[in-house]
Amino acid sequence: MAVVTLLRHAPGMTYEELLAVCLRQPGAWQDSPWEEDLVVKAGPKIFVFPREDAVTLKVQPEAGDALRATYPDAVDTPPYLNKRLWVRIRLDGTVPDAELTELVQESYRLVVNGLTKAQRAALG
Numbered sequence: 001m002a003v004v005t006l007l008r009h010a011p012g013m014t015y016e017e018l019l020a021v022c023l024r025q026p027g028a029w030q031d032s033p034w035e036e037d038l039v040v041k042a043g044p045k046i047f048v049f050p051r052e053d054a055v056t057l058k059v060q061p062e063a064g065d066a067l068r069a070t071y072p073d074a075v076d077t078p079p080y081l082n083k084r085l086w087v088r089i090r091l092d093g094t095v096p097d098a099e100l101t102e103l104v105q106e107s108y109r110l111v112v113n114g115l116t117k118a119q120r121a122a123l124g
Contacts, residue, residue, distance in 0.1 A: 015053075025105065042108055054088050055091060089103070
């Protein structure tokens with residue numbers, strides 16, 4: 001009798017791994033501006049809204065459209081934020097970890113580019 005091994009689809013990046021990626025960005029820090037909600041900031045500006053099941057981050061408008069088209073079941077528009085500049089990505093493994101890491105880094109770069117020269121210098 002043959003033994004059949006079933007491979008489970010391993011979930012993608014965990015919340016803890018995502019948070020570690022965010023905090024590796026120069027000068028990134030955690031804040032809780034609204035009761036129990038955690039955000040990650042570069043200087044005074046939020047670049048990631050991490051959640052246990054999803055992450056919201058800033059993107060170029062074209063990148064957001066491409067992500068929503070490529071991963072329609074995992075990427076959508078977050079409530080209360082500019083839907084052209086922010087996306088919410090489910091942490092279910094649909095978006096590969098390497099791509100998710102690049103998106104966090106790009107969100108950081110976009111936010112840092114909008115800081116003043118003094119704020120950027122303070123990041124280290």
